[in-house]
Amino acid sequence: MDELDLAWEDEDRPRHRRRASGPPARSRKKKGRGGKTFLALLISLLVVGGLAYGVYAGIDRIQGMFSAPDYSGGGTGQVTIEVISGQLAADIAATLQEKDVVKSAKAFVEAAKKDERSKKLQPGFYSLHKQMKASAALSLMLDPRSRLVNKVTLAEGLTYQDTFKKLAEATKLPYDDFENAAKDPKALGVGDVWYARQDGKQRSPGIEGFLFPATYDFPPNLDATGVLKIIVARFNEEIEKIGFIEAVQNNLHISPFEALVASSIAQVEGLDKDQPGIVRVLYNRVYSGKFPCNCLQVDSTVNYYLRITGKGAKPSTELLQSELHNKNDPYNTHDVAGLPIGPISNPGSSALSAAMNPPKSDFYYFLAIDTAGNTAYAKTYAEFQKLWEQAQKNGVK
Incomplete structure (x- = not known):
């Protein structure tokens, strides 16, 4: 502030040297210093504020340059995506981007990192929409109803x-x-x-x-x-x-x-x-x-x-x-x-x-010995006959 004050003082002084008339120099300097100090402070705040805004805007712009492009909505239409066993999130993300489900693979990978449920994503076919927000696409894939299967x-x-x-x-x-x-x-x-x-x-x-x-x-x-x-x-x-x-x-x-x-x-x-x-x-x-x-x-x-x-x-x-x-x-x-x-x-x-x-x-013979289906064995036909009689008593038909 002192340096700014000095600069502003130099601009107010006459260009030729002469003794000024009027109040003593000390009094004039004190009065002028109060007005100039306020002005300098105001300018300083404006400059600092402008710099701060510039830095903020620059950071925001830089962050925008490096953040993953992403759609904002739930998408439209229908598209079928296959998740293959052994694929990583990056592989799935690449497929989603290729099919225009998500705007960028990076957006889906980032969404998967934030959601622990993504580790449970199963191989198979999924019915999704085009141009979905990455997090919305992930949530839909984690919904069992989105998985297209013929289970038997x-x-x-x-x-x-x-x-x-x-x-x-x-x-x-x-x-x-x-x-x-x-x-x-x-x-x-x-x-x-x-x-x-x-x-x-x-x-x-x-x-x-x-x-x-x-x-x-x-x-x-x-x-x-x-x-x-x-x-x-x-x-x-x-x-x-x-x-x-x-x-x-x-x-x-x-x-x-x-x-x-x-x-x-x-x-x-x-x-x-x-x-x-x-x-x-x-x-x-x-x-x-x-x-x-x-x-x-x-x-x-x-x-x-x-x-x-x-x-x-x-x-x-x-x-x-x-x-x-x-x-x-x-x-x-x-x-x-x-x-x-x-x-x-x-x-x-x-x-x-x-x-x-x-x-x-x-053993050369076997038969169900009871209604639970347990098996008994015999070496000879005579032994088998005895087992058969026992099976009948146990309700085997």
């Missing part, structure tokens, strides 16, 4: 027909589309290893056994071939995970397809805990050479043929002799040696594991 649960032991019916219902695709797509299992991912049998018997060419039971979320606009490819791929993943092919070839010395057939029978014959013992009985009957005609003689294969031919399954006590010994039935195991021509259901993990590692035993 395939239980263990379903036949291919039952499976196709469930798939048709979930996807709204015609049942016949699945029938047609299944005519070429190799095209769906069934490998060559499943087309060989070591017992010399004919192999069923169908898709039965390869439709792995699980819960599936199918993306929209997928045709029947695409749906079945996903299911077969899941089967292949399970087979590889448990080492099924190597185990049955190296330890049991049978073809993977034969073991798959055995697992499909065990799946419908008993509870998970009993399936290994049931598989052992099946193997003993077919491969030991100690059972009459090496025939399985199980009613589940008879019932399978009745089901796929539209006649419906029956309790064992109601099966006719003509049905048990039908020479036209390719799944006849009462008169034909060995395992049937193909699986009779689609087995799950438990039955597949049972088929690759059954316990050693000399």
Whole structure:
């Protein structure tokens, strides 16, 4: 202030030197200093205020240069976005920007960082709008109602027909589309290893056994071939995970397809805990050479043929002799040696594991001993008869 004051004083003084008349210099200086000091203070405040505003405006402009461009509203129209498993927020953001859902990928990434729920974003297809505020787009993606899925649960032991019916219902695709797509299992991912049998018997060419039971979320606009490819791929993943092919070839010395057939029978014959013992009985009957005609003689294969031919399954006590010994039935195991021509259901993990590692035993008979489905085993037919009498007392029909 002193320097400013001095500058202003110099401008008021005469340019030539002479002694001023009037009041003493000290008095004049004091009076002039008060007016000039106020003026200088005012100018100083204006200058400082102007500088402060300039700095504020500059910072605001710089922040604007580096902040992420973003839309302000909830968007319009409809657009479908796919989130792929393993994608990072930046990957998803890039897709959203490309589809004009958000104005910039950076805006979505910043919104995701601020919302802990973004870590729970699931893979799949989402219905969003164009030109949405990034935070609004994220909130919509976190809403389960925005996820486009055809969800279906395939239980263990379903036949291919039952499976196709469930798939048709979930996807709204015609049942016949699945029938047609299944005519070429190799095209769906069934490998060559499943087309060989070591017992010399004919192999069923169908898709039965390869439709792995699980819960599936199918993306929209997928045709029947695409749906079945996903299911077969899941089967292949399970087979590889448990080492099924190597185990049955190296330890049991049978073809993977034969073991798959055995697992499909065990799946419908008993509870998970009993399936290994049931598989052992099946193997003993077919491969030991100690059972009459090496025939399985199980009613589940008879019932399978009745089901796929539209006649419906029956309790064992109601099966006719003509049905048990039908020479036209390719799944006849009462008169034909060995395992049937193909699986009779689609087995799950438990039955597949049972088929690759059954316990050693000399049992040749099994039956449900109670209404809960628990299985009992016998070595001889006489022992089996006694178990059957006990089962009847327990209410088994």
